[in-house]
Amino acid sequence: MTEEAEYKKAVLVICDGLADRGTSTPLSEAETPNMDRLAGDGICGLMHSISPGIVPGSDTAHLAILGGDPYEDYPGRGPFEALGAGIELKEGDVAFRANFATIDNNWEILDRRAGRFGSDELAEALNIKIDGVRFIVKHTTEHRCALVMRGKGLSGAISDVDPHDMGKVLKSGPLEDTDESRRTAKLLNEFVRRSHDILSEFQTPANVLLTRGAGEFRQVMSIKDAFGFDGFCVAGSALYKGVAKYLGMDVIEVEGATGRADTDLGAKADALLSHIEDYDLGFVHIKATDSKGHDGDWKGKKEFIERIDREFIARIIDIDAYIILTADHSTPVSIRRHSSDPVPVLMHGEGVRTDQVKAFNELTCAQGGLGAIHGVDLMPIIADYMGYYRMYGV
Amino acid sequence: MTEEAEYKKAVLVICDGLADRGTSTPLSEAETPNMDRLAGDGICGLMHSISPGIVPGSDTAHLAILGGDPYEDYPGRGPFEALGAGIELKEGDVAFRANFATIDNNWEILDRRAGRFGSDELAEALNIKIDGVRFIVKHTTEHRCALVMRGKGLSGAISDVDPHDMGKVLKSGPLEDTDESRRTAKLLNEFVRRSHDILSEFQTPANVLLTRGAGEFRQVMSIKDAFGFDGFCVAGSALYKGVAKYLGMDVIEVEGATGRADTDLGAKADALLSHIEDYDLGFVHIKATDSKGHDGDWKGKKEFIERIDREFIARIIDIDAYIILTADHSTPVSIRRHSSDPVPVLMHGEGVRTDQVKAFNELTCAQGGLGAIHGVDLMPIIADYMGYYRMYGV
Numbered sequence: 001m002t003e004e005a006e007y008k009k010a011v012l013v014i015c016d017g018l019a020d021r022g023t024s025t026p027l028s029e030a031e032t033p034n035m036d037r038l039a040g041d042g043i044c045g046l047m048h049s050i051s052p053g054i055v056p057g058s059d060t061a062h063l064a065i066l067g068g069d070p071y072e073d074y075p076g077r078g079p080f081e082a083l084g085a086g087i088e089l090k091e092g093d094v095a096f097r098a099n100f101a102t103i104d105n106n107w108e109i110l111d112r113r114a115g116r117f118g119s120d121e122l123a124e125a126l127n128i129k130i131d132g133v134r135f136i137v138k139h140t141t142e143h144r145c146a147l148v149m150r151g152k153g154l155s156g157a158i159s160d161v162d163p164h165d166m167g168k169v170l171k172s173g174p175l176e177d178t179d180e181s182r183r184t185a186k187l188l189n190e191f192v193r194r195s196h197d198i199l200s201e202f203q204t205p206a207n208v209l210l211t212r213g214a215g216e217f218r219q220v221m222s223i224k225d226a227f228g229f230d231g232f233c234v235a236g237s238a239l240y241k242g243v244a245k246y247l248g249m250d251v252i253e254v255e256g257a258t259g260r261a262d263t264d265l266g267a268k269a270d271a272l273l274s275h276i277e278d279y280d281l282g283f284v285h286i287k288a289t290d291s292k293g294h295d296g297d298w299k300g301k302k303e304f305i306e307r308i309d310r311e312f313i314a315r316i317i318d319i320d321a322y323i324i325l326t327a328d329h330s331t332p333v334s335i336r337r338h339s340s341d342p343v344p345v346l347m348h349g350e351g352v353r354t355d356q357v358k359a360f361n362e363l364t365c366a367q368g369g370l371g372a373i374h375g376v377d378l379m380p381i382i383a384d385y386m387g388y389y390r391m392y393g394v
Numbered sequence: 395m396t397e398e399a400e401y402k403k404a405v406l407v408i409c410d411g412l413a414d415r416g417t418s419t420p421l422s423e424a425e426t427p428n429m430d431r432l433a434g435d436g437i438c439g440l441m442h443s444i445s446p447g448i449v450p451g452s453d454t455a456h457l458a459i460l461g462g463d464p465y466e467d468y469p470g471r472g473p474f475e476a477l478g479a480g481i482e483l484k485e486g487d488v489a490f491r492a493n494f495a496t497i498d499n500n501w502e503i504l505d506r507r508a509g510r511f512g513s514d515e516l517a518e519a520l521n522i523k524i525d526g527v528r529f530i531v532k533h534t535t536e537h538r539c540a541l542v543m544r545g546k547g548l549s550g551a552i553s554d555v556d557p558h559d560m561g562k563v564l565k566s567g568p569l570e571d572t573d574e575s576r577r578t579a580k581l582l583n584e585f586v587r588r589s590h591d592i593l594s595e596f597q598t599p600a601n602v603l604l605t606r607g608a609g610e611f612r613q614v615m616s617i618k619d620a621f622g623f624d625g626f627c628v629a630g631s632a633l634y635k636g637v638a639k640y641l642g643m644d645v646i647e648v649e650g651a652t653g654r655a656d657t658d659l660g661a662k663a664d665a666l667l668s669h670i671e672d673y674d675l676g677f678v679h680i681k682a683t684d685s686k687g688h689d690g691d692w693k694g695k696k697e698f699i700e701r702i703d704r705e706f707i708a709r710i711i712d713i714d715a716y717i718i719l720t721a722d723h724s725t726p727v728s729i730r731r732h733s734s735d736p737v738p739v740l741m742h743g744e745g746v747r748t749d750q751v752k753a754f755n756e757l758t759c760a761q762g763g764l765g766a767i768h769g770v771d772l773m774p775i776i777a778d779y780m781g782y783y784r785m786y787g788v
Contacts, residue, residue, distance in 0.1 A: 351415035351728055353735065353756055369757060371736070371766035373446050380447020384734045391732060392444055392464070393451020394471045394607065 007229070007387040008350070009321035011272060011282045012378075014065065014240075015308060016058060017290025017331025019343040019362050026292075026302035026333065027344070028361035034313040035346075035360040038323060042348035044357040045370025047378065048340070049329050055340045056375075058290070061328035062243040064375030066283065067223050075246070076156055076215020077239070078146075084242030084251075085138045085146035089217040094154045094184060097213045098137065098147040099162070100206030103196070107169045107208075112162070114206040116142040122206055125198050128191070135191050137209065140238055147211055149187065155180035156216030161192050169210065188214075222248025223281070227379060228388040231281035234271045236263050240285040249283065261288040261304055269315035276321060280386065286312070293331025301333055322349035322385050324378070325360065342372060349385060401623070401781040402744070403715035405666060405676045406772075408459065408634075409702060410452060411684025411725025413737040413756050420686075420695035420727065421738070422755035426703040428711050429719060429740075433754040436717075436742030439764025440756075441772065442734075443723055449734045450769075452684070455722035456637040458769030460677065461617050469640070470550060470609025471633070472540075478636030478645075479532045479540035483611040488548045488578060491607045492531065492541040493556070494600030497590070501563045501602075506556070508600040510536040516600055519592050522585070529585050531603065534632055541605055543581065549574035550610030555586050563604065578608075616642025621773060622782040623674035628665045630657050634679040643677065655682040655698055663709035670715060674780065680706070687725025695727055716743035716779050718772070719754065736766060743779060 020026055048054075049061035050070055059077050064070040078095035089095060100114040100122065123139035133151035140146060157175040172188045174181035188211065195209040224230050225248070233244030233251050236259030241251045254271040256264030268284055276282045286308055292301035316323070327343035344365035346357075355369030373381070383389060414420055442448075443455035444464050453471050458464040476489035483489060494508040494516065517533035520541075527545035534540060551569040566582045568575035582605065589603040618624050619642070627638035627645050630653030635645045648665040650658025662678055670676045680702060686695035710717070721737035738759035740751075749763030767775070777783060 351726065353415060353419075353760070354417040355757065355760060367761070369760035371440055371760065377446035381734060382447075384447055384449055387729075389449045389731075389734065391449040391451055393454030393457075393468065 007280065008385065009276055009280055009282075010324060010349070010382050010386050011276065011284070011316065011319060011321050012324045012382065013284045013286070013312075013326075014062070015286045015289045015305070015327050017293045017329060017338065018305070018327035019330035019341060020293070020301070021330065021332040021334055021339065021341055025362055026298055027305055028359070028363055030302045030305040030309070032305060032309040032360060034309045034317050035325060036358060038313070038317065038325060038348045039346050039360040039364070040358045041354060042346045043352040043355050043370050044344065044346045044360065044365040044368030046342040046365055046368070046372045047326060047345045047375060048342045048372065049375035051374060052342070053340050055338050056329040057338070058328055059239060059243060061375060062240060065326070065328060065378050066243060066247050067226055067379035068220065068247060069376065073220045075217055077213035078156070078215040079217040080239050080242030080246060081213070082138075082146040082148050082242065083245040084238030084240065085140045087136060087138055087146055087148055089148065090150065091218055092154060093217045094149040094156045094214055095217055096147040096211040098145040098209050098211045100143045100145065100199070101208050101210050102205045103169060103208045109163065109166050109169065111205065112166070112210070113143045114204070117205050118143040118145065122199060122202060122204065125202070126195055126209060128194065130187055130190055130194070133187050143206065145209065146238070147209065149184065153180050154184045154216070156214050157181045158185040158188060158214050160212040160214070161188065162210035162212040164212070169208065172211070220246070223379070224248055227383040229280035229383070229386060231283055232275050232279045233283045233285070234268050235285035236260070237285070237287050244283060250279070259287040261291065261300070263288065265307060265311035266315065269312045272316060273319065276319065282321075289327070290331045293333050294336050296333050296336045298333045322347065322382065324382060326378070345370065345373070345378070347381070347385070351385065401674065402779065403670055403674055404718060404743070404776050404780050405670065405678070405710065405713060405715050406718045406776065407678045407680070407706070407720075408456070409680045409683045409699070409719070409721050411687045411723060411732065412699070412721035413724035413735060414687070414695070415724065415726040415728055415733065415735055419756055420692055421699055422753070422757055424696045424699040424703070426699060426754060428703045428707040429754040430752060432707070432711065432717060432719060432742040433740050433758070434752045435748060436740045437746040437749050437764050438738065438740045438751040438754065438759040438762030440736040440759055440762070440766045441720060441739045441769060442736045442766065443769035445768060446736070447734050449732050450723040451732070452722055453633060453637060455769060456634060459720070459722060459772050460637060460641050461620055461773035462614065462641055463770065467614045469611055471607035472550070472609040473611040474633050474636035474640060475607070476532075476540040476542050476636065477639040478632030478634065479534045481530060481532055481540055481542055483542065484544065485612055486548060487611045488543040488550050488608055489611055490541040490605040492539040492603050492605045494537045494539065494593070495602050495604050496599045497563060497602045503557065503560050503563065505599065506560075506604070507537045508598070511599050512537045512539065516593060516596060516598065519596070520589055520603060522588065524581055524584055524588070527581055537600065539603065540632070541603065543578065547574050548578045548610070550608050551575045552579040552582060552608050554606040554608070555582065556604035556606040558606070563602065566605070614640070617675070617773070618642055621777040623777070623780060625675035625677055626669050626673045627677045627679070628662050629679035630654070631679070631681050638677060644673070653681040655685065655694070657682065659701060659705035660709065663706045666710060667713065670713065676715075683721070684725045687727050688730050690727050690730045692727045716741065716776065718776055720772070739764065739767070739772070741775070741779070745779070
């Protein structure tokens with residue numbers, strides 16, 4: 001990197017689960033004049049977030065796309081959720097996704113989501129200490145919480161308490177043959193037992209806390225260390241804020257960014273436009289494309305894509321920065337789950353090799369000048385455009 | 395490899411830094427009827443010399459393209475330069491790029507290039523022994539030399555003496571916490587001190603020798619071992635000859651091959667045509683496309699590409715061998731440095747799957763039948779065409 005280099009900014013927009021299957025897709029059928037204009041002036045391609053045939057989770061896909069190693073740097077879902085909920089994690093913390101549930105006297109689940117009830121007060125009551133280990137519970141939305149265990153000698157290698165279905169609450173068990181793993185599982189089981197005692201006092205449907213996705217937090221890399229620039233994140237859902245934080249980005253809270261189809265896309269665009277002045281990279285996450293895929297709602301997915309084009313892309317299209325538009329994975333409406341089909345990606349800005357692609361979708365981008373890349377390739381390519389290149393060799 | 399196989403020859407032409415950025419490039423705008431004819435009859439694609447987003451050095455890129463592993467087999471720049479200068483290296487030698495410079499009495503640099511002065515006589519005077527370690531200095535061009543330290547227990551993990559700028563001559567220091575690293579740095583510092591005493595006697599601007607790019611030589615693979623065929627190299631610059639030698643190729647010295655824009659492209663073509671009889675693979679390196687990129691000279695780059703087409707490609711186009719034409723990396727004139735943008739590659743010869751690409755450039759080749767490959771893929775593909783394939787499995 002030379003001292004005199006002129007650095008440029010970049011905006012990375014990830015529409016969750018945007019891509020689909022078939023000969024016509026919600027994206028290919030949607031009216032997206034702004035995305036298509038960017039495609040026409042830019043370079044397009046396909047991206048395998050993890051690698052061909054591997055179905056990405058949203059967490060691993062974002063980790064890779066934002067510059068982490070999806071295998072080496074992945075701490076499990078819990079730490080991302082805890083970071084996204086605003087808990088500052090320390091090296092060695094074990095973090096979980098958690099949710100309030102309703103159980104009967106035999107620990108049989110009556111409602112895994114406690115009627116979608118939860119509150120800060122309930123979460124607060126669960127901040128206890130057992131055998132020197134602190135339990136930190138933070139309420140996020142509805143029945144959802146993040147849980148962190150903080151203390152010496154803990155391990156993230158323990159199984160879920162949440163049975164992910166009806167049935168009896170599970171006992172957490174060690175997933176590794178170590179004292180740390182056994183002790184952590186034992187402490188967590190004791191905590192869950194006590195959560196029932198404590199929550200029952202409140203006389204709400206939420207009478208137990210269930211956990212899943214245990215993961216041990218460790219400080220990995222930051223995008224600043226890895227690429228030389230800083231960044232911020234605009235997202236509605238905790239997970240994506242968490243991945244961004246994990247990689248050293250700042251999280252900008254935006255009123256009206258809900259992570260649902262009712263999200264305020266204009267407010268997210270405005271947040272991007274006002275904060276990009278102070279940062280090198282702006283990362284915006286838009287969730288509802290994925291939700292519509294999971295719902296099997298073809299028309300809803302298409303219409304939400306049109307809203308993204310109209311309410312978000314149109315607003316940022318003339319920004320003085322590289323614009324990169326892509327998805328974390330496909331969520332085809334026909335199968336209502338993530339799939340490994342690669343996602344379209346476009347890069348727009350000074351110097352890109354304009355190709356023949358005139359419309360942004362899964363089918364056209366296969367003809368693009370970028371060819372097929374992997375998720376981990378994206379940030380190095382963006383960094384090189386921005387001027388923060390690292391040369392290997394002389 | 396079967397006994398009865400009929401082997402074919404191949405010619406690999408690497409135009410340094412040939413590729414560029416943007417919607418029209420020096421290559422896409424240049425009149426290149428011969429390259430385009432090869433593209434029309436051949437198969438084209440894009441190549442990431444190292445991997446997407448990684449900006450290649452010329453050394454690592456050539457190592458990969460010529461069949462080495464750019465991470466495992468890379469010894470640093472010094473050994474390539476020393477080999478290219480014609481020094482025969484032995485296992486354990488530590489080699490450097492070196493240059494004569496002018497310093498004052500306080501070891502402040504007055505001219506990093508000693509007014510571009512150097513001579514064989516000066517270099518000869520620096521062939522001394524310190525503490526059982528032999529210092530071998532060979533003058534190459536102008537102020538440039540190669541330096542080799544030969545002896546037991548040396549390490550390539552030491553820092554540069556050359557400050558790469560004005561200021562004081564640096565002390566080399568160990569880059570690893572080992573006795574070998576510390577001792578090598580100490581010996582080098584003593585050598586640099588003595589170089590000043592010795593060179594000062596000659597009363598020329600060259601009164602010290604500065605070093606950079608230390609690397610330890612070890613015999614890695616040869617293309618003969620790896621692929622089964624032999625090869626030769628035609629190049630003007632030491633580095634490329636050095637990489638070729640490192641991989642076991644012979645270097646053919648060609649009068650008029652300067653590594654600059656004044657190079658005799660016709661002489662290089664003739665050298666290729668006359669020596670390909672005796673070898674399986676001919677590798678030709680052409681440098682000035684890269685230099686024009688570093689100079690930001692769009693027109694000069696375009697015109698030199700036209701010269702390559704007219705004076706080199708036209709002359710070899712009917713050779714009875716596969717022709718592979720590519721670059722080691724992009725050197726866009728807009729940024730005057732290497733970039734990670736992939737390079738175009740074409741392969742011409744019997745049996746290749748002719749694709750729709752009719753012109754050879756960065757934009758058209760993205761549509762080629764070869765798709766996008768990595769630098770390390772190129773030699774195995776060439777080897778298979780030549781008949782020197784290695785089957786994995788039965």
